[in-house]
Structures are given as structure tokens and as C-alpha cells.
Amino acid sequence: MASLTRSREKQQQVVRLDQEKLSVREINEYLHHRVRDGARVEIANPDGQHNLAVGLDADIDVDILGHAGYYIAGMNKRARVTIHGSVGWSVGENIMSGSVRVKGNASECAAASGHGGLVVVEGDASSRCGISMKGVDIVVGGSVGHVSAFMAQAGTLVVCGDAGPALGDSLYEAVIYVRGKVHSLGADAREEALGKTDHAKLTDLLGKAGIDLNPKDFKRIASARKLYHWNSDHQDDY
Amino acid sequence: MAKQKPRTVPLQVSTEESYSYNRHVLEYIHQAAERGLYDIRGLGAKRKMPTFDDLVFLTASLSRYPLEGYREKCVTKTVLGTRFAKKPIELKIPIMVAGMSFGALSGRAKEAIGRAATALGTSTTTGDGGMTAEERESSKTLIYQCLPSRYGFNPDDLRKADAIEVVIGQGAKPGGGGMLLGQKISARVARMRTLPEGIDQRSACRHPDWTGPDDLTIKINELREITGWRVPIFIKFGATRVKNDVKLAVKAGADVIVIDGMQGGTAATQQVFIEHAGIPTIAAVRQAVDALEEMDMVGKVQLIISGGIRTGADVAKAIALGADAVAIGQGVLMALGCNGSYALDGKKHRDVTKDYLALGVRPGTCHHCHTGKCPVGVTTQNDDLALRLDPAEGAHRLKNYFNVLSMELATLARACGKSNVHHMEPEDLVALTVEAAAMARVPLAGTNWIPGLGGK
Numbered sequence: 124m125a126s127l128t129r130s131r132e133k134q135q136q137v138v139r140l141d142q143e144k145l146s147v148r149e150i151n152e153y154l155h156h157r158v159r160d161g162a163r164v165e166i167a168n169p170d171g172q173h174n175l176a177v178g179l180d181a182d183i184d185v186d187i188l189g190h191a192g193y194y195i196a197g198m199n200k201r202a203r204v205t206i207h208g209s210v211g212w213s214v215g216e217n218i219m220s221g222s223v224r225v226k227g228n229a230s231e232c233a234a235a236s237g238h239g240g241l242v243v244v245e246g247d248a249s250s251r252c253g254i255s256m257k258g259v260d261i262v263v264g265g266s267v268g269h270v271s272a273f274m275a276q277a278g279t280l281v282v283c284g285d286a287g288p289a290l291g292d293s294l295y296e297a298v299i300y301v302r303g304k305v306h307s308l309g310a311d312a313r314e315e316a317l318g319k320t321d322h323a324k325l326t327d328l329l330g331k332a333g334i335d336l337n338p339k340d341f342k343r344i345a346s347a348r349k350l351y352h353w354n355s356d357h358q359d360d361y
Numbered sequence: 362m363a364k365q366k367p368r369t370v371p372l373q374v375s376t377e378e379s380y381s382y383n384r385h386v387l388e389y390i391h392q393a394a395e396r397g398l399y400d401i402r403g404l405g406a407k408r409k410m411p412t413f414d415d416l417v418f419l420t421a422s423l424s425r426y427p428l429e430g431y432r433e434k435c436v437t438k439t440v441l442g443t444r445f446a447k448k449p450i451e452l453k454i455p456i457m458v459a460g461m462s463f464g465a466l467s468g469r470a471k472e473a474i475g476r477a478a479t480a481l482g483t484s485t486t487t488g489d490g491g492m493t494a495e496e497r498e499s500s501k502t503l504i505y506q507c508l509p510s511r512y513g514f515n516p517d518d519l520r521k522a523d524a525i526e527v528v529i530g531q532g533a534k535p536g537g538g539g540m541l542l543g544q545k546i547s548a549r550v551a552r553m554r555t556l557p558e559g560i561d562q563r564s565a566c567r568h569p570d571w572t573g574p575d576d577l578t579i580k581i582n583e584l585r586e587i588t589g590w591r592v593p594i595f596i597k598f599g600a601t602r603v604k605n606d607v608k609l610a611v612k613a614g615a616d617v618i619v620i621d622g623m624q625g626g627t628a629a630t631q632q633v634f635i636e637h638a639g640i641p642t643i644a645a646v647r648q649a650v651d652a653l654e655e656m657d658m659v660g661k662v663q664l665i666i667s668g669g670i671r672t673g674a675d676v677a678k679a680i681a682l683g684a685d686a687v688a689i690g691q692g693v694l695m696a697l698g699c700n701g702s703y704a705l706d707g708k709k710h711r712d713v714t715k716d717y718l719a720l721g722v723r724p725g726t727c728h729h730c731h732t733g734k735c736p737v738g739v740t741t742q743n744d745d746l747a748l749r750l751d752p753a754e755g756a757h758r759l760k761n762y763f764n765v766l767s768m769e770l771a772t773l774a775r776a777c778g779k780s781n782v783h784h785m786e787p788e789d790l791v792a793l794t795v796e797a798a799a800m801a802r803v804p805l806a807g808t809n810w811i812p813g814l815g816g817k
């Protein structure tokens with residue numbers, strides 16, 4: 124709550140960085156060293172540039188005003204980054220905390236290996252969304268492509284649309300919820316009944332993402348844990 | 362007279378073994394049939410192959426002038442990462458410790474390595490599973506690996522690193538992912554890797570957030586942006602199509618390239634991988650140097666060679682062929698007691714041969730790092746076994762080992778008339794076998810003949 128009020132107080136003081144006048148290096152340098160907690164920064168004319176707002180570690184709000192390239196908000200800590208457009212590969216990769224919101228669509232590997240925090244893609248995400256995720260929560264308003272949540276270790280992937288082939292292949296302890304059709308499940312992933320905790324988790328994440336849907340309409344997909352130990356009996360599952 | 366019966370018992374037991382179906386192959390087939398599982402093991406390739414042993418130096422005589430062995434200075438200082446990094450790494454010796462994870466190795470083994478490396482003025486490298494606070498503390502120069510699994514990978518440790526090594530593969534298993542069997546996934550290891558305790562971990566072999574060299578270029582820039590372009594970025598791969606891979610890595614923006622030949626070790630992978638994938642280190646060096654020369658990148662992008670570097674002579678030969686530094690993994694484990702018959706516990710030095718026997722091996726034939734039951738406590742996560750290695754004693758021995766290597770290196774360099782080990786050159790070498798001559802592209806001893814290039 125404290126941080127919310129603080130950032131609201133400072134909302135008047137918006138710093139505007141124009142990518143047409145500043146290099147990606149200069150923008151990141153500013154975001155790493157020259158902002159105080161509670162600040163709000165806008166990046167104008169992102170122009171599809173890669174690596175904008177990567178490695179942030181501050182309690183700040185960053186708005187990227189347009190489409191951007193690869194690795195936007197990669198390895199984010201604490202900051203809340205919003206992209207007012209679509210992004211290329213690996214948005215919010217290895218995110219630790221804070222949040223990343225894509226107003227448009229995200230290309231491949233969204234939130235790859237994310238350890239914590241929240242990534243919201245309001246449109247569609249492409250293949251390998253949530254690959255190797257390690258604790259991040261991901262909410263996709265649209266659909267996800269093939270092999271999403273591949274080897275997902277921990278965290279939650281919520282897909283409000285459909286999921287492509289081989290969803291949750293080689294899942295560990297991460298849990299996936301899908302509202303639409305699942306093209307196919309990957310090795311060791313299975314559908315399970317929705318429980319009470321699933322309800323609460325979905326309500327919470329949909330709320331945070333600002334998406335108004337009924338948790339009851341989702342299915343739960345989790346690991347069958349057959350591949351946790353290595354033996355030849357499950358040879359055909361690979 | 363009774364009729365003689367035909368002889369059914371041979372005069373003596375046959376000793377005629379099949380070459381194709383020899384004892385090793387029989388054992389392989391019998392075990393595969395019995396267990397239905399392929400073999401997993403540690404260390405590197407054990408098969409015979411061309412190595413640095415097949416090269417010798419043409420030291421100085423009348424046509425070249427040697428340096429005084431015990432008096433004149435021979436520089437060993439090595440700088441890595443001069444291409445883009447604001448803070449390149451400076452090492453006192455061109456001999457580094459290869460990446461080995463906490464998980465594969467015990468915390469005490471990692472500590473011994475960190476202490477020794479710091480005293481020697483060289484570097485250590487993390488492994489699959491992230492950086493421990495202990496290793497950061499004990500190592501002055503620490504290289505942080507960015508691996509496909511991204512276990513424990515985080516921006517705080519990234520910013521603490523002195524260099525970042527993007528690992529594409531390793532010599533023991535180029536094209537394969539890491540492996541850590543359940544016995545070694547202790548509570549702490551599991552926590553660091555966000556995995557359930559005791560599962561058999563088989564890591565990804567592809568990075569989660571990029572696939573080809575073009576994406577890698579952007580990925581490298583991301584790592585540079587996060588670290589403010591301060592530290593060098595290494596790219597490491599197992600030696601297969603070395604020339605093409607080096608060129609792509611240079612193009613992707615590497616400061617330093619690390620090539621691990623097929624003798625490179627591992628804590629666990631499939632035996633078939635260890636023995637049948639990749640090319641020997643001696644061939645890899647030459648191909649890498651060719652690629653750098655063709656791109657006019659010699660001296661701009663540094664080259665680190667690893668995989669079966671054991672002796673000062675190996676180091677000298679790798680450097681003469683064009684490496685800027687070497688990295689050692691298995692030799693380090695051996696300095697810490699691996700395959701020795703007693704524990705280096707700082708006190709009693711108890712004989713542990715019976716623990717080797719319990720694993721079905723003897724001191725000298727062990728490669729059972731994957732079991733977590735290392736008889737000398739180096740590659741284990743079992744607290745009792747780990748106590749068999751005393752970090753201070755381990756550090757002392759490792760320091761001795763690396764000192765011997767650098768003294769031998771300087772001895773050969775001086776004898777070649779070089780006041781700086783980095784001035785050694787391929788012309789200082791000849792080969793003892795046709796294979797080595799062809800791979801290292803130096804003449805067969807006593808001739809000017811380089812297979813494939815001609816000469817007499």
C-alpha cells in the first residue's frame with residue numbers, strides 16, 4: 124500500500140526519455156542509476172529497439188510508449204514496466220519480482236526462466252511462453268503457442284485463450300490453467316480437477332491482470348511426475 | 362586294445378579374444394541387456410586419441426637463442442576480454458579453473474578451489490546451479506555461467522561477476538544438457554535450482570530465450586546492458602564444427618571464446634556422449650585459431666582452450682598453438698584427491714580404497730562422480746563424505762599443482778627463447794605422429810611435411 128501511494132504522489136513528475144534522441148545504453152544507464160524509488164518514467168518512440176529497461180532494480184513505473192524488440196524488461200526486479208504495444212522475443216525473461224505488462228502481443232519465450240513477479244500479456248503470446256519458468260506468474264489474455272511452459276519448474280501460467288501443441292512438456296511443479304482448447308499436452312503433463320486453492324489462485328491472478336473471467340471455466344494442468352526419476356520404462360514418453 | 366575316444370576337452374583354455382567383441386564390448390552388451398539403461402558416468406573421454414603428448418617443442422640451439430632458465434624473467438600475465446568490456450580480466454597465469462557447479466562438487470571442494478585460485482591470481486567459474494555466497498567470497502576473480510537451465514541465475518549475482526560465460530555446450534557432451542542425479546540433489550542444491558529434492562535432474566540443452574546466433578547477439582547485448590558493459594562476455598562450446606562456431610561467436614559479439622575439446626570432463630553424462638561426440642582438443646585449437654585469423658581477430662578476441670589439459674607441457678603447447686589461456690577441470694579434481702587412495706582431510710589421511718571398491722572401481726579407475734559417493738569427498742553432497750576434503754589442504758595442493766604447471770610452462774617458453782609465454786608460436790612445435798601433424802597443422806618431426814598442406 125505504501126508503495127502505491129508513493130508512486131501515486133509522484134505521478135505528476137513523469138520523466139520522459141525519447142529513444143530517438145537517446146541510445147538504449149543511455150536510457151538503461153538512466154534507469155539503473157538516476158531514478159529514485161517511486162519515480163515514473165516514459166520511454167517514447169521505442170521503435171522496436173531491443174533490450175530496453177533491462178536489469179532494473181528499483182520501485183519505479185516505466186511506460187514504453189509503442190512497440191519494442193527482444194528482451195524488454197529482462198531480469199526485472201521490483202519495477203513495474205508496461206509496454207503500450209507489442210514486443211519481440213523473451214519479454215521479461217528471468218524476471219525476479221515486480222511486473223511486466225504487454226498491452227499488445229508478445230513473441231516467443233515470454234517470461235522465459237522467470238523466477239518471480241508477474242508478467243501479463245494482454246494479447247497473444249507465441250510459442251515457448253513460460254519456458255523453464257521458476258516461480259513467475261504469467262497471465263496471457265489471448266492464446267499461447269507450442270511447447271509453452273516447457274520444463275516449467277515453479278509458478279503459474281494462466282492462458283485465457285487456447286494453447287498450442289505440447290503444452291507443459293516435462294513439467295515440474297509449475298501449474299498451468301487454460302480456459303480454451305489445448306491442442307495437445309507434452310510429456311508428463313496431465314489434466315487435473317480444479318480444487319479450492321486453484322480457484323483462489325486464479326481469482327487472484329486474473330484480478331491482478333485486470334481480466335474479468337470466471338475461474339470455473341479453466342482447466343488445471345500439472346505434472347504427472349512420472350519422469351522425475353530416470354528409468355527406461357518411460358522411454359516412449361520422451 | 363580299447364578304441365580311443367575322440368578328445369572333447371581341449372588341451373588348454375582358449376585365449377583368443379575377439380577384437381570386435383572384446384571384454385569391454387561384452388561388458389557393455391551384458392550390462393545393457395541386464396539393466397535396460399545406458400551408462401552414465403563422470404570425467405572425460407578415456408579412449409585413445411591424438412593429444413598434446415604427440416607434439417614436442419623445437420627449443421633453442423644455434424639457430425635460436427634461449428633465455429636463462431632460472432634468471433631471466435618470463436611473463437605469464439594474461440588479459441582476457443579486451444574487445445568490448447570496460448574491465449577486462451587480468452590473471453597472473455594463463456591457467457584457469459574450468460566451470461564446475463556447486464552440486465556437482467561439494468561446497469568444501471568449491472571453497473578449496475576458490476582459495477587456491479585467489480592465491481594464484483587466477484579465476485574460477487561457477488556451474489549449472491548458480492553462484493554460492495561462499496564461492497564469491499573465496500574467489501577474487503569469478504566467472505558466472507549463463508547456462509540453458511538458468512538454475513539459480515539472477516541479476517544480483519550477474520552484477521557481482523567478474524565475467525559472464527554463456528555456455529552453449531561442453532566437450533564431454535556437445536549438444537547435450539547438464540545432468541545431476543537424485544543422490545546429489547540435496548535440500549540446498551534443490552533450493553538453489555528450484556527443483557524437488559532428490560529428483561534426477563536433466564537440464565535443457567537449449568537456452569530458453571534465444572536459439573540462433575542472431576538472437577545470441579541480442580542476448581549478449583542484454584547481458585552487457587544489465588552489467589553496464591563492465592565485464593567481459595565469454596562464449597563456451599564443445600569442440601565440434603569449431604571453425605564455424607568460432608566465427609559465429611565472434612560475430613555475436615563475444616569478448617572471449619572458450620573451446621572445450623572432447624577430452625573435457627563432466628560430473629555426469631551418458632558414456633556414449635563422452636566417448637563419441639566432439640573432436641580432440643589438439644584439433645580444436647588449430648581450427649579456432651584459423652577462424653580468428655581469417656576474421657582478423659587474433660589478439661582482439663581471446664581464446665581459452667580446455668579439455669584434457671593436464672601438464673605444464675600441455676599448457677605450453679596449447680598456448681604455442683594460439684590459445685591465450687587454458688582452463689582445467691579434471692586435473693583440479695585430481696589435485697584435490699580424485700582417484701587417489703587416501704582422503705585429504707587435513708589430518709589422518711585415511712585409506713579409502715574400500716569405498717572405491719564399494720563403487721566397483723579402484724583408485725585410478727574411478728569415474729563415478731554421478732553417484733555422489735565420491736570416496737575422497739570432492740564430488741558429493743553428502744556431508745560426511747564432504748568432510749574427507751579439508752579446504753585448506755585442498756587449496757594448498759591445488760596451488761602446488763598450478764605452480765608446477767606455470768613453472769613448466771615458463772621453462773619451455775624460455776627454452777624457446779621467449780620472454781613472454783604468449784610469444785610462443787606453432788613454429789616452436791613439431792608432431793610425433795601423422796595424425797597430430799594433420800590436426801595441429803605442424804610438421805611431422807624431422808620433416809617439413811604437414812599432411813594436407815604439403816612440404817617434404
Ligand code: SF4
Nearest residue numbers: 699700727729730735
Ligand atoms: S574419486 Fe571422486 S571425483 Fe574422482 S572420479 Fe571418483 S567420484 Fe569422481
